[in-house]
Amino acid sequence: MGLKLHIRSGYNLSLRSYAGVTSKFVKPTFEVSVALTDGRGIPLSDVEASGCVASIRHMSGGTSHGNSWTATKSVKGSPNQQDLERGVCHWDEVVEVDTGKHGSSGEPITPDTCVEIAVRRDFGHLHPSHEIGRTRMTVRELSEMDDDGGGLHLMLFDLAWFDNDGNVVAAGKDHLPTFVLVSVVRKSLPPELREIEAKPSDTDETRRSKYAKRLMVVTRGTRGDIQPFIALSRGLAEMENWEIIIVTETEYLSELRTQKNVKAGAIRFRPSGGNTMKKVHSEVSQKAINLKISAKQTNVMQKIFLARSEIEFFPSEPAVFHWAKVMKPDLLMFGFTMASVTLIASEALGIPVAGFVLQPTSIPSSQYPPVLPLTEERFNLLTAETKEEKHDQFKKIKYAMENVGGKTNKSSLESLRERRGLELYSSYKKSTWQELKDKNFPLIVPINETLFGGKPKDWSENSVFTDCIFLRGATVPSLASDVMNFIDKCRAMDGKIVILAFSSMPVSKSKIISIALKIIGECQSKACVFALVGGQVDLPLHSSMEAEANEALESNRLFIASGAPFGRLFPLVDAVVLHGGLGTTSEAIQAGVPAIVTGVLLLDQRFWGSRCHQLEVGPFGTHIDDFPDNCVDVVDKALEEDSVWRKNAKRRGFVMTKQAGDDLSGVRKNVECVVRMSKTAKPYYYSRADDNEELDSSTSHHGIGSLGESLSHFNDDDEDGFGRDEVHFQLM
Template identity: 20%
Template sequence: MRMMLLTSGTRGDVEPFAALARCASGHGHEVRLGVPDSSGVDLAGLDAVSLEVDFHRLVQAHGISPWTAVRHFRTEVGPGMRRMLAAAVRETLAFEPDVVVYHPKVLTAPVVAQSLGVPHVVVESVPSVTPTSAFPAPGVVNRDLGRFNRTTYAAARVAARMFRRDIERACEQLPAPVPSASSTSSAASAGSVPTASLMPISPQLLPRPADWPATVHLTGSWHTDASTPDPDSAVLEFLRGGPCLVATFGSMASGDPQARGRAVLESARAHGLRTLLLTGWGGLALPDDLQGDDVLAVPSLPLDAVLSGAALAVHHGGAGTVHAVARAGVPHVVVPFLADQPFWGRQLHGLGLAATPIPQKKLTAERLTAAVEEALACGPAAERAGQKIRPEQGLQTALSVLIAL
């Protein structure tokens, strides 16, 4: 089977697609992966092509926030999306796949799939496209609206209409007439070919709503097993030194990383914990006056390799990080910045796996110290959840769905 995988966004958006590409290739399928530039994800051995947009550069220059997108829409965000939408069509046509699997932001993916007469499958790392009455669309509303929850999912279609003309221009490359570009503002546009939604989410973290259609597949997370750190490395030596708090804010780079690092260090020391700071794209920094033998700061490490035995994790609530921490059986303190992160913070807290989330603008050492204490009490529940999550085979489940289309 020839699979075209198209993703957009930062590292957390690319890693699951790269894992699926490796899994499918390992089972003998021909896979091409369209990705943004400079994602930081290991793509060695994969047939990967550029979608001509660099979210890493945008984040490093301007940070991540809705206001960033608005301020730089005309100069950077809009042109980047335009290039990405056109590249997705061009690369898909060149590959001639049997199925197109895509991130919701790749708005031209359903149209090119329909033009080729092949199935198109949207990947929802957070359930923002498939409506439900169980909860509002993550990233749109941060409180339950009851019977009005389903209406919040229209936001994705409204946002997509901003790029209607760009979609039309990109689709001028298509060899045959297709439905109007406006129909692609929904991830599952009308058509006669089979469509489905794959959600790389554990049912232990998000029980399946009763009103989701049968075409939605809650597969479990998509990840590859990470190797452990080098036995001679300073990281492994540090992890052997005693109970540890692991902190990462991934690609979140807005605000004051020094102040966040200070809050993390002071709260860890208040509980007698060592601290491993994963500074990521600049969201965390180690203040000079807080350096010591009980703290190690490194840019990045595979979470699966460093969470074993950790006392807890402080993180931004990105879907990939949420699953890595939960898989390790470690309790969370979620410090959400934007988008789906408040959703995951509330979800984990409601399941008894995390402290009450602290919005990043309200993060202080005092609040975080209290949250660490609350999270440590969640340890037994987190370990029980980890025992149930670890046997899940998300990649194999997703692959079986694609093969059956």
């Protein structure tokens, strides 16, 4: 017997045809197709439909690999006029899918089998059947989400076309997410799930009564952007009995599942859409991030990345708004990339809001520029006045990029605010972070204040430091036996252990291993290198280094792994070469080991590269393209017996540990701050009448042309500025 799903209804289905006016003349038919897949869109079955309205359907662009669904189990529905106007379609059909091939019985369905559900729309000959969105999850997740048999509303994502990153599908005049309502026929579940009895779900009122507060956390980005929120969520749940709703990417669902079991409170997941890691590792992104023709052009790319740090996540606005409206949290909390989107929900729905900011250099200040120069020489030339000027220049660029096309661009900040009935910002001076600072909204910075260099005098009262926050305890896995074996053998041969850790940043495995081999072969100390290469662990090395790498592996001078828990690993090593992210850098310093910053040096990574130098725990940050030229020298300096960096790192680590007291994870201090700030937090608000500013025509409503005008006064000889002929934009 296969898995049976009751396909019930679809809501907020898009009635707009990609073919223009077609939808004005033809009533669409909607179809739901279901398949068991390998999790990447490749079906496990090609059995024709049985007992369903439709049989074989071609699923255009089935996956990023170009595969198509040549056969699925499908049901069609044609909405009546009243439902059509509301974007509603009712199917009320049961679909059965299995893993068999050509009529034979396939492998049994397990809890980890992936189910994909796609919704297609058909306008007949004028615009034939085409996919509007799909969703995927495991059988276990389906079972757990529909534990009362009442069905579950599955949000659709744009996963099929080309190499899309899974943004939420939204439609209608209010641009809200599209859902399909599905129930699991529990008797068709695998035995281990079938035995779990369905139980009535709590009403929202009952659920609320169990907890002291409901917090909705909105965050997207790389793993380093997500983990501090998980640690904070666990603390708020267990220490304060809060219910936490984490709105983020499904990429991190498995990690959230391992952390959601708490002694009190509750942690729940809701999808935001999008896949940051997929985008970061795309060919286009890697080329852009690694671009280093010259220091000046590198800084240009850095400013573009920073200016786009929020607009890249604007497609999540419908999901964030929907979840805030449905879940009705007592407080909204945003991360760096989701500030503008969360403020829209806060203002439109009247929900208090606060920030949990891992990238505090986003807060305008005369203490630092928005993007630090690539070289130490240029860094030393900066004055408070030039830093403020650079913040002002940057705000113009960010405002222009976020509002390219004005209200005619449905993805612009103006359009996002207008569709929620909110006023438009009058000028670039009313940037998101300037607004938060000027209006004294809570901005909680989970960083040790001494580590950062003190609180800037021009920050607002409610912009506060707490302490670095880490995942600690039983939920963090122990070091693997092969890792401990490598460390023990290194110590036995009087070796010095050096970590190479670039986390989610796009540094190739071959480049990492070439640096490792140079350190092993040329350093004065007997360096043993532990290279963390992430998802590239199974990729082949360049043939020119393969033999040398194999020899280093066999002699226990080199160890290659995808990852390891830094909190357990770093205290056992002698130096860390890292990408400059807040989490990795603070872990290294708290562990008391020298921190050598290199990599693509994206956004705040430059700040931490300079900060490590100021703290004298490592050199000034170096771009990864230049690092092979000095990697031997800096690693030797870190490993020498009387290393100044090591002495200072141990001293800084001791101070951080002493300040943390019995709260080494930093969780309690952050929880106390969030609780305190929640009592005075208020909904975000903006009124043009209040700011009395004239609309700045140089950076508003005129799109790309105005961006060029706003750059026209920049100094072409300034390494950290934009040259007018260096920046090119193409409206997609």
